[in-house]
Amino acid sequence: KFISERGKILPRRVTGTSAKYQRKLTVAIKRARQMALLPYVAGE
Numbered sequence: 001k002f003i004s005e006r007g008k009i010l011p012r013r014v015t016g017t018s019a020k021y022q023r024k025l026t027v028a029i030k031r032a033r034q035m036a037l038l039p040y041v042a043g044e
Helices: 020-034
Strands: none
Touching: none
């Protein structure tokens, strides 16, 4: 829901999240990528 089909984090104007929640979301997504739960680039 918060990541595009290419694996990029969607901006908050698209997702409708608050600035505070968007920052937490970004940190969580980056952490998941480091732990290999999410790919850095999808659809390749």
